[in-house]
Amino acid sequence: MKIAISGKGGSGKTTTAGILARVFARKGYEVLAIDGDSNPNLGIALGIPPAEVDEIPTLPRDLLTDVEDDEGNKTAVLSMNLEEIAAKFGTAAPDKVSLLAMHRIDHSGAG
DSSP: OOOOOOOSTTSSHHHHHHHHHHHHHHTTOOEEEEEOOSSOOHHHHTTOOHHHHTTOOBOOGGGEEEEEOTTSOEEEEESSOHHHHHHHHOEEEGGGEEEEEOOOOOSTTOO
């Protein structure tokens, strides 16, 4: 099962995602939570201390590569499968949730 949470800023997306991830994990489901926000706080909602959230590695940009077919059409493909990505870049959170952070803005002008 895949669940995506979207909405306008300040609508509680991160809180909702954190609650759902922890509830499903506590029920025995394998949960991979992906924080796609440029200001990632899902780790905090999952119970990771704020100081540790700042140390979570983000996914490198070279995970996506362009592949061109015989007709010149380009398609972006992952250079690893999801299991490999989760194993290499995932961070363990409470309740056996695994967290991936897509990106973060580290300084002004970096977005």
